Amino acid sequence: MQAARLHKYDPSIPKQSLQIEDIPEPTIQGPMDVIVRIGAAGLCRTDIHIVEGQWAPITGMELPYVLGHENSGWVEEVGPGVTNVAPGDTVMVHPLITCGLCRACRAGDDMHCENSAFPGIDSDGGMAQLLRTSARSCVKLDPILQPKDIAALADAGLTAYHAVRKSVPHLYAGTKAVVIGAGGLGHIGIQCLKALTPAEIIVVDPNEKALALASEWGADQTVQVGDGYLDTIMEMTDGKGAEVVFDYVGERGAEDDAWKMTRRAGYHYVIGYGGTVEVPTIDIISSERNVIGNLVGTYNDLAELMILTAQGKVSLHTSTYPLDAVNDAIQDLNTGNLQGRGILIPEGAEA
Amino acid sequence: MQAARLHKYDPSIPKQSLQIEDIPEPTIQGPMDVIVRIGAAGLCRTDIHIVEGQWAPITGMELPYVLGHENSGWVEEVGPGVTNVAPGDTVMVHPLITCGLCRACRAGDDMHCENSAFPGIDSDGGMAQLLRTSARSCVKLDPILQPKDIAALADAGLTAYHAVRKSVPHLYAGTKAVVIGAGGLGHIGIQCLKALTPAEIIVVDPNEKALALASEWGADQTVQVGDGYLDTIMEMTDGKGAEVVFDYVGERGAEDDAWKMTRRAGYHYVIGYGGTVEVPTIDIISSERNVIGNLVGTYNDLAELMILTAQGKVSLHTSTYPLDAVNDAIQDLNTGNLQGRGILIPEGAEA
Amino acid sequence: MQAARLHKYDPSIPKQSLQIEDIPEPTIQGPMDVIVRIGAAGLCRTDIHIVEGQWAPITGMELPYVLGHENSGWVEEVGPGVTNVAPGDTVMVHPLITCGLCRACRAGDDMHCENSAFPGIDSDGGMAQLLRTSARSCVKLDPILQPKDIAALADAGLTAYHAVRKSVPHLYAGTKAVVIGAGGLGHIGIQCLKALTPAEIIVVDPNEKALALASEWGADQTVQVGDGYLDTIMEMTDGKGAEVVFDYVGERGAEDDAWKMTRRAGYHYVIGYGGTVEVPTIDIISSERNVIGNLVGTYNDLAELMILTAQGKVSLHTSTYPLDAVNDAIQDLNTGNLQGRGILIPEGAEA
């Protein structure tokens, strides 16, 4: 089958980051396995970080392997123990394969499953025609939904939703939320904030066009990154900072600014990554601020997000590429020329 | 009256850090003011950090002023609007003076009062014979209680309790808590953990004697800081780290180690300070760990801690000095020769 | 001054339930007292229950006294200790006078203050030209706001908001909320649900016109009370019932139906009253359902509700009467002829 594989880490993000090649199809190996025919695979900034080699020390993956951790499509084949989906079903694929037996899975924190796999990160992913996943990872969808319209919700959307859902107790009427980065994750985060909280939403981005779109998605105020923009945000928050700051960037200074614009007793949510949070302990304790890590969401989070999508409260802004143009998509994402989320369509995929 | 005042910041913590001198007595200035005759004032590592000048940029205090933010004694005089205490009452003094009208005060977060004062840090404190505070800061006690036995609970104990109380939802049966630092705060933290949670308690300290005492206070396991001690803790936590790590030191490397021994989805509580927390954002997001700031507790926290004390579940380990020996106490604390909390007794104080 | 007083309990709700009479003006008695010139006083179903005598055994009030616990107006005079408001300020009056010193006040649960008064229920209220309240009860408003447009938010709105705010953790995307009663409280509850949660809102009422209005305020589905209506609701909730049922009626069978339409592990919120909840313990335990009491909200709840109002997310549907027509208003409310909330305007009140 057609697949996009990484053969070499390269921090320069070369023009041919991935190779399009023909590889053997995945097969059912366990009773709960599910093979999904990919309708669409999302491209994520994490894919760039994988190409750069940032994830190598964490996953220890041997190259080459297929990237792609935002997948949606139709069930092709199921293992003998699978009862919740059947061939032909339209499905959203939760990015993690989880065991269902460990404490985390049983506690509703399946993203911390002690026996998980993360196809596209630590095993073959969905930038291909077929993907092997498990029954526990399939969210069955209404067949009228098109994978290309929703695939990017599988990870980017799910991560943005998960962070916003965790913040609900802190964002009551009268509070302010700052969203740093109105890109692929941020624009979903803005819509989720609007759907789940009455907070006033301030969106920060260097890109004027992104800010204009942010206003359409629900931003109450927008601030262009530039000299003195931090002062602007402090003024908008009565000199106190915001109750919750969502940093969807996590590098190039955003991680410092995020902390600075967090209010006393407030929360600095780290979602994007690449940089380093560096804060004197005296600042942490004297203001009782918190730094909150955010990983991808749970299966239930994904099911909830699908409901918000069905209700029209969340929609994706996408740019579509054929799978064999994945390297163009990567370049566009890396140079800031990709608006919304990049979606890759394998050869022959159709609704 | 007799008082111990700071006249000069000095990072070297000189032998005469404070001056014992005779200054005018405080007087009632507002209807809710209360003058307390100090029975005992606790000495805290924060006093050393104040002498060093660490707090100067935060408080902007003009020198000289009276230190001492852990105070207990007897009511001497009250303003015309005070109804909850009367002259002669034994009281514990909450370290903050709060307004009772702002959102934080009304939400049960009075340590984030928007109009607060912190005597001993940003105004004259209790290392003196008399202290001016407010009605809202007085916790009325059973007259059989002795200020010298409890004064250090006013801030050190309150801070330790506040952090532990916040952690209760995370410390269910089967979890592990690491306590870094079995000193003045840590030894109260250990007892509070024992009283409020079923977690297994692992205590870390460089001092063997402190660890022996930690076992008496309720530590299930102790680890002496030294080469490879981090490995020992990882082994004790099945290679995963602890659900909550309480860092009562916050400097000299403890702040790094605390993060490293925090489990996936776990909490690194910063309580001590002096150093800097420095963590790559990829580590924060890939493990979904959290850094939690901890300030002093609320008035209700203090009232609860007084109940635990009355129930015999928390007791203080103290070393007593006359107020005019405050500089000896400071030296002992700074050189690690002060076991438990230092307590200063002004001239003429008696039960 | 002009005031409407209750002289006699009468379950028949006679045409002259209250007497309009001239009584002495209230005066400042304590340092924190505030006299408010009433701009508007809301009429509430509780006023009818007071006239009926339902509250007599609870309050033990001696007659006659002035009713009216939903008050807004302008500060007329303040006690010597009052700093947060000044004569001329437009204010919303929180219905409770609270002490600010007890555990409940300090924990953010001031509606459970141990030393509270409830003017209009257990002391003279605001169906008059002047009302005595306290500094802690005054929410300062933008002077462009008109008391007559917001007065009913002081208690009815606050109660509806408080219940909805408590339910937020239970009403995530994909859940269903049933609102029983689209009247004075219910119509605010619907708007608050819309503002704070992504739940699907099903509104139940016997009155067709009320249901039509409910749809405008944000109901996703409406059901007219009548034969088989309970079956309709069970169908709308996949035979499982709703995660949260808000019973704004609490009598005439609504209290039974509310329980029946509550899902396993769900919450039956009691807000209206008059009837009796009667449930076999085996039903309670085998389904793990909960019955949740709901009183008026806190001061912070009221401040939040004012923000939602200012943001245009909550608006009141009102019918205005001069204060001396209070008995007509009572009859209209009792016979179901009062749409939205009844608002009483004392003689001479003006913005």
Add this chain to the structure above:
Amino acid sequence: MQAARLHKYDPSIPKQSLQIEDIPEPTIQGPMDVIVRIGAAGLCRTDIHIVEGQWAPITGMELPYVLGHENSGWVEEVGPGVTNVAPGDTVMVHPLITCGLCRACRAGDDMHCENSAFPGIDSDGGMAQLLRTSARSCVKLDPILQPKDIAALADAGLTAYHAVRKSVPHLYAGTKAVVIGAGGLGHIGIQCLKALTPAEIIVVDPNEKALALASEWGADQTVQVGDGYLDTIMEMTDGKGAEVVFDYVGERGAEDDAWKMTRRAGYHYVIGYGGTVEVPTIDIISSERNVIGNLVGTYNDLAELMILTAQGKVSLHTSTYPLDAVNDAIQDLNTGNLQGRGILIPEGAEA
């Protein structure tokens, strides 16, 4: 194999409530099935309620069937998909068989699984030599543990623990908890309260001997049910009632008294059953009290309880009977002559 089956509902609890008979052994039917050789089966008041017919309308079970929902033993045989336990393992059996795929299972509320079975209630249970359960229901134990010492924790203990665990946020230092009924569930509840909270524990029972035992298990105060006992409890709680009342009886008036001794804003936990909770809505709303349903606990609850047991914080008080004496045990339980939990040992069971 030997089994105890119910052939006829009879509210009089006849001397031969169950029949000891020889029936076919259960067999593996699905890939996740596990056959457990029963070491011990607990006898529960619910078994009496089943015999009475109270559960018949809820389960719609056809008679005869094997009772017994508190089971522990050793794995005898496993289905082809089972990986977490193997023949010979000592296991505690969670009373529910759950699917692991529905929202409740994935949210950590597996006791609300939408596809669950409850052996011993709605299918054949463990009062027999062998029991069929599923991999998801097995908690693997240290082989030195003896089924007869812990079996009753599977449901009675789990239910008591679940209720206490839910109450932790309400039972901070200085609060009071009333435990009604110091029998089979109550005595575990008392120990769990002691292990998880700093609350003062007041235990209520008609039986003097049970109260004496309650003191050994951790009760701070005990009250014998009798004339005026409710007044005694109100005095012990400063006239306010307790923050949480655990009603392990739920019938014969306990359900009324439990409500009356619940404090404003407090929680009445219904755990025992048989009676009816009947409360005027005005009492519910004017005090904002809550009635909380409590079902059996989750798998994680059971794992936590096993840890408390291993730590020596919870131990069972039991009376052992051979399985063929089950009817004697039922009579003893019904007449109040069974101290602690009744444990049934099938023929030939051994560690």
